[in-house]
């Protein structure tokens with residue numbers, strides 16, 4: 167194919183598949199179908215491709231202490247592509263001072279791919295520190311991680327997915343922070359390996375660093391930006407960033423803290439919910455969770471094919487997490503009552519929470535992440551009814567209008583498109599989107615950008631009613647009572663709404 171150093175320095179490889187011989191093109195397509203990423207492309211890229219040093223200025227001089235505790239790296243694989251697993255291992259070996267790695271424990275979660283049996287053993291026999299642990303039957307990612315942890319011996323454990331590549335200097339910053347404070351779990355900045363070309367896309371390291379936060383009702387994570395408050399609190403851009411949640415692909419934790427927290431909940435099945443559980447409990451039980459800007463790891467994000475089984479399993483897992491940790495807020499998560507799947511016995515997890523004297527979940531909402539949005543638990547919540555036009559509500563389910571959706575005045579039913587929340591961020595949300603005033607006298611729904619501006623609202627309380635105000639204009643109904651309009655505020659009841667106040671603000 168006439169390739170020179172494909173993928174070097176994190177560049178990807180894009181092939182014109184139409185120019186490949188038929189047999190090769192078939193292999194290319196088959197590999198994409200098999201694994202949700204291109205094993206074919208991966209096998210053309212060196213197992214030891216170098217990655218550039220992308221550390222922020224200031225990182226180099228911060229982490230020169232040679233006396234850090236040793237680390238065990240625990241990697242779970244299940245039918246992962248040979249080249250992807252090996253590249254993960256090589257990148258650890260090549261980018262870490264040897265004395266910091268005590269061992270790398272590969273846990274084979276009962277893979278069926280033959281190449282991951284003896285051939286893998288033979289390949290890794292060149293590394294003194296790498297050992298393979300085989301599960302006899304499928305344990306799932308969560309229990310397999312604990313198998314590896316129990317086998318490991320170093321004071322710090324790093325859980326890493328089997329499809330990662332480490333940048334130079336990735337480990338020292340993670341471990342340094344743990345050496346300072348045992349009960350802080352640390353994560354690197356996760357960059358993104360493209361699943362087709364294996365190109366590494368760099369993500370923000372400075373103010374535009376991506377912060378994982380929890381989402382309700384599914385207790386998954388989503389990306390947010392650093393709060394203004396956090397940005398101001400830090401004095402250097404290399405300082406750790408408090409993280410409300412974690413993705414879970416790369417986590418560093420002290421052995422003692424992970425044990426004290428009861429490891430992962432062994433009642434969680436296969437995959438999902440464990441990162442949420444660990445995030446919540448480290449925060450509630452006296453520890454913390456931080457992103458360390460000087461640590462960089464790339465992770466191969468690949469779409470997970472959803473299935474009915476995996477969906478039910480996930481809902482079962484989050485039912486466990488919400489019933490153990492969320493107190494009354496569990497009512498805002500899916501399947502908390504076990505109506506979709508029986509979530510099993512949680513009594514030992516509750517006993518653990520009691521014995522550690524962990525804070526109530528309210529602590530998370532007031533001290534860890536006051537911006538946490540919980541649909542149905544806004545400051546104001548529910549349908550927004552007009553005072554003048556009997557039984558008509560603000561409805562976000564209008565027609566598409568370019569990149570946004572028109573908001574209408576519509577007969578009240580109070581469900582879905584008419585269920586609104588007013589957030590700590592001064593957004594008015596429905597169905598995952600935000601009310602936006604940036605379209606003249608028109609009101610639309612757009613993706614929430616979190617930057618205030620056209621999505622910043624005031625809910626002004628009158629006697630029993632509210633005004634919805636944005637930069638001096640108010641949401642009202644036209645004189646003929648047929649449509650919504652954003653116009654100068656006046657005193658007519660066409661601009662007055664009833665909306666249920668649910669609670670006080672958390673941030674003043």
Ligand SMILES: [Mn+2]
Pocket residue numbers: 327329415465466
């Ligand atoms: Mn992964």
